[in-house]
Amino acid sequence: MNVHPLPPSALKGEGMTSQRARDRLATKLKEEGIRDQRVIDVIRNTPRHHFIDQALHSRAYENTALPIGHGQTISQPWVVARMTEALLEFGVPQKVLEIGTGSGYQAVVLAQVVxxxxxxxRIEELLRQARRRFRQLGLSNIRSRHDDGKLGWADEAPFDAIILTAAGDAIPHAILDQLGPTGVLVAPVGSPSNQMLIRMRGDGQGDFIQEELGAVSFVPLLGGIG
Known part of the structure; x- marks a missing residue:
């Protein structure tokens, strides 16, 4: 069940942006190993075409990453689903930090279940566009900030879960320090040619249990603001 379902008006589309196209994508994700039905249902009911340029609308429900400008991409739906599923596996976190808003798609998926x-x-123009989408979709449970993602959001820590949508050689210590003692972090780690999706879980004693969830390809995690 969605905690914050999107309004029916948000789901309007025709042809390659229709509900039928979203249903096909949801079926494909299930066939490719996504098991959490909550995640499948949210992907089915999230209008991905709202998060990309109109010229790419015909490709919105393909299972592929697409450009969103400024050298960034909207992640492949399977990756969004897998990362969301990995965050939810041990229970629904109450408070989640996302590093790298991008188009806003991953945040909107999460906001429907968390x-x-x-x-x-870090890129002001991308955040401005994402905020407009959050308002249009009626989601009041997303707070956003224009800042260096490597710093996290210390004023609001600790978080029950943290998700990174860009890859660095390691998880910045400032971000790890903001994870609650039994929290879950999901992130891509590694070089552009050799990235692995990892999940880290706090054991409550100050240590982490780390798992590898599979090979991925993300844009690099950069510092500073733009």
């Missing part, structure tokens, strides 16, 4: 999302984006 009570509160905090998202940080």
């Amino acid at each position: 009570p509160q999302i905090y998202t940080v984006e």
Whole structure:
């Protein structure tokens, strides 16, 4: 069940942006190993074409990453689903930090199943567009910030879960320090040619249990603001 379902008006589309196209994508994700029905349902009911340029609308429900400008991409739907599923596996976190708002798609997916999302984006123009989408979709449980993502959002820490949508050689210590003692972090780690999606879980004693969830390809995690 969605915590914050999107309004029916948001789901309007025709042809390659229709509900039928979203249903096909949801079926494909299930066939490719996504098991959490909550995640499949949210992907089915999220209008991905709202997060990309109109010239790319015909490709919105393909299972592929697409450009969103400024050298960034909207992630492949399977990756968004897998990362969301990995965050939810041990229970629904109440408070999630996202590093790298981008188009806003991952935040909107999470916001439909998690009570509160905090998202940080270093590129001001991307964040401005994402905020407009959040308003249009009626999602009041997303807070956003224009800042260096490597710094996290210390004022609101600790978080029950943290998700990174860009890859660095390691998880910045400032971000790890903002994860609650039994929190879950999901992130791509590694060089552009050799990235692995990892999940880290706090054991409550100050240590982490780390798992590898599979090979991925993300844009690099950069510092500063733009």
